[in-house]
Amino acid sequence: MKILIVGFGNMGQTYAKSFVNSGFVLPNDIFLLSRSDIQKKKQFSIPKENFKTEVTAALFDVDIVILAVKPQDFNVLSTQIKPFLNVEHLLLSVMAGISIERIQNTLNVEKVVRSMPNIPTQIGQGITVFSASQEVDRKELFIIQNLINTTGKSLYVNDENMLNPATAISGSGPAYVYFFMNAMISAAEKLGFSNSEAIFLVNNTFLGAVQLQNRSNLSHQEWIEKVASKGGTTEAALNIFNNFEVPNKIMSGILEADKRAEELGKLFDKVN
Numbered sequence: 001m002k003i004l005i006v007g008f009g010n011m012g013q014t015y016a017k018s019f020v021n022s023g024f025v026l027p028n029d030i031f032l033l034s035r036s037d038i039q040k041k042k043q044f045s046i047p048k049e050n051f052k053t054e055v056t057a058a059l060f061d062v063d064i065v066i067l068a069v070k071p072q073d074f075n076v077l078s079t080q081i082k083p084f085l086n087v088e089h090l091l092l093s094v095m096a097g098i099s100i101e102r103i104q105n106t107l108n109v110e111k112v113v114r115s116m117p118n119i120p121t122q123i124g125q126g127i128t129v130f131s132a133s134q135e136v137d138r139k140e141l142f143i144i145q146n147l148i149n150t151t152g153k154s155l156y157v158n159d160e161n162m163l164n165p166a167t168a169i170s171g172s173g174p175a176y177v178y179f180f181m182n183a184m185i186s187a188a189e190k191l192g193f194s195n196s197e198a199i200f201l202v203n204n205t206f207l208g209a210v211q212l213q214n215r216s217n218l219s220h221q222e223w224i225e226k227v228a229s230k231g232g233t234t235e236a237a238l239n240i241f242n243n244f245e246v247p248n249k250i251m252s253g254i255l256e257a258d259k260r261a262e263e264l265g266k267l268f269d270k271v272n
Contacts, residue, residue: 002031002062006081007069008034011094012120013042015066018150021124028254031059048248051204060084064147067093067103070270074098078106085109090140092147097261100133100160110135113144116166119174128165129187131159138222164265168257176250181206190215191266 003025007011027046034053041074043051065085067079067108074095085091090111100112115130128148132141141156145202148154157163179205181202188198213223228234241247 001025001064003064003066003147004031004033004059004062005066005068006031006033006077007067007073008117010122011066011072012066012068013044014151015068015147015157016046016118017044018121018124019044019147020046022150024150030064033059040164053083055080057084060089062089064090064092067091067095069095071095071097074268079215082107082173085112090136090144092144094269096171097265099265100131104133111140113141114160114163115148116163116171117148118170123150124150124152127170128152129157129163129170130154131157131163141198164261165258167261168254171261172254172257176189176253177206183239192264 092113113132117128120126184202185198
């Protein structure tokens with residue numbers, strides 16, 4: 001199985017590194033195409049001759065093409081690579097907002113998988129939501145999911161429209177977590193801890209809480225009830241959160257993120 005990664009930014013490099021480290025794809029079978037000088041970036045044991053900055057027919061003698069470029073670059077890119085693509089190519093796109101139908105029509109291809117990864121994919125702890133065109137068969141979908149899973153975990157959805165909510169939840173989600181962590185860090189400093197102590201306490205509190213929940217059969221609400229004893233410190237904090245309708249505010253924010261994802265999708269998916 002030979003793979004061409006088009007674009008060597010964060011996601012392009014993440015896939016290259018993950019494929020090699022997992023052993024799922026041999027370094028010799030990974031090819032990279034970028035408009036900038038790739039030689040100055042990490043090569044992850046991939047042969048130097050597999051890195052290209054110019055489009056050639058030989059470069060597309062592969063089974064899978066990964067489109068890891070920014071959506072605003074798609075129009076220019078499509079004119080460059082369209083002559084070298086055919087209906088047998090299997091495409092995996094990480095371009096936010098560019099629909100499967102548009103990729104098919106613009107590049108004259110059939111087998112397209114569209115995905116929404118998040119930033120922890122860079123350390124193999126990401127979550128990627130993906131959907132596929134009807135022309136992608138079960139075997140091909142299995143291969144793509146195995147490739148994606150080298151960067152963490154994945155969730156397949158039949159309805160491509162669910163990629164917008166995925167963007168609002170898991171794509172933007174890490175920023176929500178960091179936002180709440182920053183608030184806790186500020187509170188810890190106000191209570192007398194140094195910045196390094198506050199960061200240490202908050203980081204490990206989040207890490208431990210998530211691992212504990214993942215290793216149990218209890219729901220998040222059940223864990224809240226276990227920690228929050230009647231009349232205790234946790235209950236006092238939760239009462240403030242509820243009085244200020246923090247859960248509703250969080251939900252409103254995520255719904256707004258979903259709305260914006262839909263707006264950007266329409267903007268990027270507009271055929272020029």
